Amino acid sequence: MEFQNNTLYQIELSERLRTFLLLSGVQNEYNISHTLSHFFQNTNITYQWEKDWPIWIEYIKANNISTESPLPFPDRAWQFGSMVPKDSDWKMEPIKSKESIISSFKPIFILVSIFTWTALYYLIIFRLL
Known part of the structure; x- marks a missing residue:
């Protein structure tokens, strides 16, 4: 991830970490903001995605944050704009009534x-x- 300054990087990183927490089953916005605030205040990020992601994973393990999602999300489907896998039996067209x-x-x-x-x-x- 190439960013022009550290603020853009922190915004992007915090959005990715927030999405990670949401997909892990943390649904309370207060808990999410408290976790992210605590992470950014107590860790030294390097502003490089490859090095900061392991720091986040270590933080998750150290604070016993559950990474088991209560919902059956398909693997990596959320990255492509849809929670519904393409091979599912759900109909995508609107129901006419x-x-x-x-x-x-x-x-x-x-x-x-x-x-x-x-x-x-x-x-x-x-x-x-």
Whole structure:
């Protein structure tokens, strides 16, 4: 990971560590922020990904943070933008129902209501003049 300055590196590293904690089953934001704060305050990072990752793993082992995820995440699928593996039986296309058909008429309903209220407004104004 090549970064222009240390702040960008720390932001990227903290996001990766936060994702690691989330995927490990730590769901409480307070625990995540406390863990990351404690890690950055008490360790000397080298600003090189290859050297900082083993430091993080040692920190995890020293503080007995569980790395077992309670959810059955597929290996490395989260890195490619989807928690659902491509070979799963889950359907990716949206389910068409009455609700989706009715919701497609919402923009038309909004336009018709705006036109109706505008017409009523002008009829009242010009009728009173």
